[in-house]
Amino acid sequence: MINTESNNGQPRLQAVDLSKRYEDGVLALDSVNFSVYPGQVFAMLGGNGAGKTTAINLFLNLIEPTSGEAFIQGISAHREPLKAKANVAFVSENVMLYPNFTAMQNLEFFVRLGGKTECGTDDLRAVLRRVGLPDEVHHKRLKGYSKGMRQKCGIAIAILKDAPAILLDEPTSGLDPKAGFDFIRLLESLRDEGKAILMSTHDIFRAREVADVVAIMNNGRIIMQENASTLSGKDLEQVYMQYMAGHNLETAV
Amino acid sequence: MLGTLIQKELRAIILSPKFTATFAVCSVLLLLSVFIGIREYKQTVAQHETAVQLADQRIQEISSWHGMRDKTYRKPDPLQILVSGLTYDIGRWSSIDSRSTVKLKNSAFSDDPIFAVFRFVDFAFIVQIVFSLFAILFTFDAVNGERENGTLRLVFSNAVPRAKYIIGKCLGSWLGLVVPICIPIALSLLMINIFGVPMTAGEWGRVALLVALSLLYVTLFVVMGVFVSSLTKRSSVSFLLSLVVWVLLVLIIPRGGVLAAGQLASVPRLAEIEGLRDGHAKNLWSQHRKEMEERFLARHDAREERDDDDMWAEMKFEDSARKDVQIQIEAYEVRLMEDWDRRKATQQRLALTLSRFSPAAAYQLAAQTLAGTDLSLKPRNEEAMRTYRKEFNQYVDEKQAEGGHVGGIQISIGSDEGMKITTSRDNAGLDIDDRPRYTLPQQQLAAVIQPAVTDFGLLAFGTILLFAGAFVSFLRYDLR
C-alpha cells in the first residue's frame, strides 16, 4: 500500500514503527510508518482520536514514543530533541499566542527562540504581509484578533523560522472559507520553496486540494495511504467513508 | 536564548493591564502607609517628649528624698513607621522608685482601644499580605497558562531546552514583579528622608536589610506560583490551589502555630505571679513589723535618756531595715519572674518554631527583629529601665544619706504624751540636677542581624526548595 514515487533524496520527516500507548492504556498510535520528502505536502486525515495529534507531538518530542522513532532530517526527535527541533517549524490548531503582545512582539519572540538573532522589523512586516495581515494590525495586541488572524500570525512564525520541515496541526479548523483559501495558497507557495510539510486535518476538501500524499488514519493506524495523483478523479470523500466503514466493520468483528 | 525568554516574560508581565492596575494599587498603598506611619511616628514622638517633660517637671516638684520617684517612657523608634510590630501592644512606661519593680504599663492600644479595633497598616503588612497575593496572582498560570494558549507547544517546537525555559520563566517573572516593587519602596524611603525623620546610619542599614528581606519574601511567592503552575495542567486548578496555599501560609499557619503553642505550653497569668510575690512580701513585712515593734517597745521603755538625734538615728535604722526587707522581696520577685520568663520563653520558642513553617511568619518575625519591634522590645526596654532604676535608687540613697533626710511622717499616740506628729525635718527644694537620666542603649546592627539570620535562611531555603520543585516538575511536565 505504501507508495512513494517522488523520492527526491532523503525524507525530511520520517516515522518508523512509531507507537504510543498512554498511561491509561489507550493505544493512540500503532506502528505507524511514513516519510515526508522535500516539496511534499503529507496530509493525515482522520476523525477525532485517530492519532494525528499524537504523531505530531511525537515529532516535537512533547511526549515519548512507546516504541519506534520519529526522525527530522534523519535526527531522532526523541534522542536529540533540540537538534531535531532546530529543523522544524510548527503551527498549531487555534493558537492563542500571547494575547497582550502585538503581532510584531509575538513574532520577535518566536523568531529569537527559533535561533535567528538578526531579524529586522522589515522582515517581520514582510512576512506578516505575506500571510495576509495588513500593516495597520501589526502593532495591535492579539487580544483583538480574530481566529483567522491569529492563525495567520502562527503561520508567519513558522515561515520566519525558515525550517526545512513544517508541522501543521489542524491548521484550517475554524477558519472561514476566504481564510482557508488564503491558507492553502500559502501552503502551496511553501511547498514550492521545497519545504516538507506534515499536516493533520479532518477537512477532506482542503486535503485533496493541497496534499501530495493523503493518509487516512483510524484508531492509531494508517489504514490507507495514496498519492494524490492516484486519487485524482476519485471522490476522496467516498474513499474516506469507504475505508472508515470497512475498518469499523473490521474492528467490530 | 535565555535572554530572549527572560525578555519575553518581562514583557508579558509589564504589558498586561492587570500589572498596571496592581502596580498602581500597590504603590498608592505603600506610599499611603508610609505617609501615615510618618505622621503617626511624629505624633508619638511629640507625645513622648511631652510625657518625658512632664515627668521631669514632676520630679522637680518632689520635696523629699523619701518620696523621690521617676517615670520612664519607652522611646518611639523611627523604624516603627515601616514595621509597627508590637509597639502599640506593649506598655509604654514604668514607674521607677525603690518600692515597685520595673513593669511596662499601659500599652497604646489599651489606652486608646479604638486603634486596636482595626489595627494599623504598615509596610511589613502590605508586603506580607498584599504583595504576596499579587505575586501569586501573576504567576499561578505561568506554565499551564501557556499550555492553554498553545504557546507552550509552539515554544517547544523550537530547540529550547526545558531547563533554560523554566529558569527564564522564574528569572523573567522575578524581574517583572520584584524590580517594579523597588520603585514605590524607594519613593517611600525618600519620603521618610524628606519628612525629616531622624535616622542614623545603622538604622538605614536595618532598613536596607528590611527591603532585601521583603524582596526575598516576594521572590519566594513568585517561585511558588511558578511551581504550582508547573504542577497542574489547568490554570483554573492552579489558581485555586495557590489561593488555598496562600490563605494557609499567610493567614492560618502563623496564628495556628502560636495558638497550638499556647495550648502545649501554658503560662500562668502575671497576676498569679504577683499574688505569689505579694504573699511572700506580706510575710516578710509582718516579720519586719514585729521586730520593729519589739525595738520600739524597748526604746519606749528607755525613752528618758534619748534625745532628738537618737530619734533620727532610730528612724534611719528603721529605714535601712526596711530596705533590707525590700531587697529580699526583690530577690524573691526576680526569682519568680525569671521562672515565669523562662516558661514564657519556652512557649515563645515553640510558637515561633511552629509558625515558621509559613514563610509569612518567618518574614514577619525577621522584619520585626530588624525594626526592633519584635518580642525582644519589652525585655530590652525593661532591662534598660532596671539598670536605670538601680542607678536612680543608688543616687537617691546617697543623697538621702548626705542630706540626712529620711522623710515620711511619723505619728505616735501614747497614753502619756498624747498625740505627736512629726514630719521630716526639711522639705526645701531638692537639688536633683545631677541625677542619672534614662536612656535606652542603641541596638547594635549586629545584634539585630543575628536573630534575623534564621528567618533569612528559612526564606532563602524555601525559595531554593520551591525553585528546585518547579525545575523538577517542569522537566516532567506534559507539554501537550
Next chain:
Amino acid sequence: MLRTIIDKEIRDLLRSTKFGYTFAVCAVLILLSFYVGASNYQTSVTHHEAARAENLRQLEGLTDWLNVEQHRIFLPPQPLAALVTGISNDIGRTTEVEARGELTAHDSRFNEEPIFAVFRFLDLRFIFQIVLSLLAILLGYDAISGEKERGTLRLALANAVPRWKYLLGKLIGLFGTLSVSLLVALAFGCLMLPMMGVPMGGSDWIRLVLVIVAGLLYFGSFLSLSVFVSSMTQRTSSSFLVLLVVWIVSVLIIPRSAVLLAGRAVDVPSVDELASKKASLDSDLWSDFRSALADFSVPGEKDPDKLMKAFNDYMDSLTNVRDDQMDAFASRLNEDRYNRQLQQQALAFNLARISPAASFSLATSELAGTSLALKDRYRQAAAEYQKAYASFMKEKTGMNVGGRMIIMKIGDDEEKELIDPSELPAFVYNQPQLAGSIGNVTTDTGLLVFFNLIFFAAAMVAFNRYDAR
C-alpha cells in the same frame, strides 16, 4: 423556571472541584476556630481562677483588715470573646483596688503575652471577615463572565428567560448552597462549645446565632458584590482582579484608614498628659495635707483610744476634702477625654462603615460583648466594686483607708484573730443586656442588609445591559 435555574446552579456548584476544595478548607477553619476558641476560653478561665485564688491567698495570715494591700480584681473571660476577640486582649484586665482614688486596669493580655500579639488570634470573626469573604469572591467572580466564556450564557438566554430571573436564580442558588453548607460546619462548631465545657446561657446562644446571621449577611454582601462585578466585566480574569482590589480596599484599608483619619480629626489628649496633671495636683494636695496634719492637737486629751478616734475623724475630714478635690479634678479631665474619645469613635466608625467588613466587625464585637464598650463597662463595674469595698473596709476598720498610710498598732499583746479574706465582697462583671446589644447592632445589621440589596440591584442593572454575545 426560577427553580430550574436555581437547581442548575446548585448542581453546578456542588459538582465543581472549586467548591469541594474551598469548602473543605473553610469548614476545617471554622471547626478549628471553635475548637481553639473553646480551649482558649478554658485556659483563660483556669488562669483567671488561679490569679483570683492567689490574690485571696496572699491576704491570709493577716490579722488586721488595715493591712490589706494589693487587693486585685480581674475581668473574667467572656465565653463569646473566644469567638470574637474584639478588644478583649488589648485592654487591661487586672485592677488594683484601693478604697479611694482612681482605678486603672493594667496588664492587657497582649502586653503580658506579646507572643499572641505577633500574629493575633484566629477567631471566628477573622475567619468570616477574611477567609469567607475571599471564598465569596472566589465562587462568585465568574458567575456571569464565566458563563459567557464557556458560551453557556448565550445558550441560556436563547430561551425565554427574563434576565432578572436568571440572575436571581443564580444568586439564590449560590447563596443558598453556600450558606447551608457553612451552617452545617457552624452547627458542628457550636456543638463543640458545650462539649468542651464553655458555659453558654440562653442569651449567649442568641448572641452567637446573631453573630452567625451577621456573618452570613456579610458573606452575602460579598457574594452579590462578586456577581455584580462579574456582570460588569467581559472576562473572568479581569473580574477577579477588580474584586481582589475591592476586597483589599474594603477589608484591609478602609477600616484602618477611617480610624487614622478620625485620629487626626479629633484631638484626644494623651493619657500621659492627664496622668501628669493629676499627679501634679495630687502632690500639691499631699503637701497641704501634710502641713495640715501637723496642726492636729487635742489639748488635754490623754486617752489613746479617744485620741485615735479624734485623729481618725480629723484625718477623715482632711482626706475627704483632698479626695473630693482630686475626684472633681480627675473626673473633669476624664470626662473631657472620654467625650472626645466618643466623638473620635463615632467619626471613625461612621467613616469605616463604608466597608461591609467594618459593619460586620462592629456588629459582631458588640454582640459578643467585646466592643470598645467593654473597657468602659469594666471600669464602671470596678468603680461600683470600689464603693462596696470601701464601705466594707470602713465597716471592718472604722476608717477610710487610703493608699500610702502604713498603720502600725503597737502595744496590744493579746493574740489577734486572723481575718477571713473570703469575707471580701466578690467582684462581679455582668454582661450588658441582650436587648441593649441588639439595639446597638441594628445600624450595622441594617447596613449589611443594605449592602446586600444595593449590590444585588446594581448586579441587576448591570446584567440587564450585559453584552451576552
